[in-house]
Amino acid sequence: MTISALARQCGIAPVTLRAWERRYGLIQPVRSTKGHRLYPREQIERVQQIMLWINRGVPVGQVRELLERDAPQWSEDSPWHAQRLQLLEAVQTQNERRLDDAFNQALSLYPAHTLCAQLLLPLLEELTPSRSGRQLEAVFFHTWLRSKLGLRVYQLNLPLKEAPVLLVNMGDAVLEPQLWLLAWLLAQRGQRVEVLDWPLPAPELLQWQEQRSAHAMVLYASGKLTSPLALEQLDDLRQRCQASVLLAGPCCSIYAEQLPPEEHLSDPLQAFSALQQLGLSALNDKEIAL
Template sequence: MSDQANHPADAPLYPIREVSRLTGVNAVTLRAWERRYGLIRPKRTPKGHRLYAKDDIARVERILQWLNRGVPVSQVRELLEQPEAVEAPPPAAGDWENQRHQLITAVEALDLERLEALFNQGLALYPVATCLDELWQPVLRELEERWDDRLGADLQRRALEAFLRTRIGTRLYHANALASGPTLLIVPLPDDGPLWGLLAALAAADRGYRVQWLDAPLPAQELPLAVERFHAQALLLASGRAERADLVRRQLPRLAEQLEVPLTLCGPVARIRQGDLEGSGVEVLGDDLTHAMKRLTSLTQAA
């Protein structure tokens, strides 16, 4: 499709909110693809509102295919103009790697202004799932390795927690006002901070959940009350650590028996402790948040 394509006068047209719902790409990203890269050219109403044809929606889906294959957004337009059968070139050397390096450098330097620019840029140009897969999950894993027994590690961790708490919290506030999906309660486990829970909250909001997120752990005996009071359809516990054996092997299975909604686990703890929880009633979603949300969706739809 050419970026100058004309749509038949009687072709159905869709507002940006409907295109966002159909493709999973938020409106901010759709506007950025149009303004900064000319990837899509919707029609406009007399009042300036964007209207997208089916060809535009198909084009958005092709953009996502290229991005998911590692092609930088700056190179996608050229590929869109080539025949459908063209093979994806290898990703630009160092593109995702360079972006991850910039994020890590900003965190280690406590350069919050740069960190905010990178955070906003990523979520403006790429779908949330791509940002999590290619940027934030790998960055957090590498930072956690670097933070082991290193001077200044606690300062960097706390600064990143405070930054993401504010930025993701703001996104959750606005997303919850529009969310029509089930309510999901997200709570960190005791041995870790809120970072994995924050990323899980971002992923869940992107999937349409109404997210209630707590930034500190609760005693296990209070979690059923929290589920009840928040009217949650699922409880998601997150951690980047192994957590205590007693908590994982005894308290969590007991909690799963007490709850009338799914008790789920994500983050590195889910990978580390998967064997300890087999047959326990705890739904282990894994440490890949995109796949974890897909599994969670199947659980909450079945509940």
């Protein structure tokens, strides 16, 4: 099969498969009689094995050795720690070009879901604004991440015509970077998304959903829900809304006793999984590349 067919079968962007082949020798094509590069069907299983290790946090540069061992061992944190340090050093010096380069390199090697889990969420935790001396770094990184992911979401949205998933910042924070991580994860899988960075009252949320014929709406907050929508109003909103309404973000930990366990969607990865369980068809497709 061609690299495009392999990409569709495995849910990995072609550019990532090419990097795995050329830089790391993880997959091996064969040549057709006309000299075309083709991939045997066994390579599907090979890619699945690669993804097993990557999703466990193993850096791509160590996967080949692990695949060739009977009893693989690896350092659990140092390779990803090194990548986080690379991004952190760029943030500390406010070097946007260096930050772009490091992120783009990681993006060429790993799926968005893995980058979110292993790189971006830990870095956001490291750069919590409330930590002493981290305010400038946090503001710089949040601004860069919002710009970077906003552009990618816009580009990924362009060819998508189906009804969107709506994402709304319902907290007091001016910017919720994890909301944009969720938008990126969804758009990367072919689900159209629309994002509002500012809270809306329930009647206008309903109006927006009706106008857009949205499949689902995610209300995201890092702190307590206050005006214009309190937690007590959430059930009423759900009953009146024609789409599924999910509450997500660290606010779910605050309301843990008032929410059922399946609604504890404290981070973008958990929210993404919950949206998958709603049966949105696009989220069962494969990751796409720009």
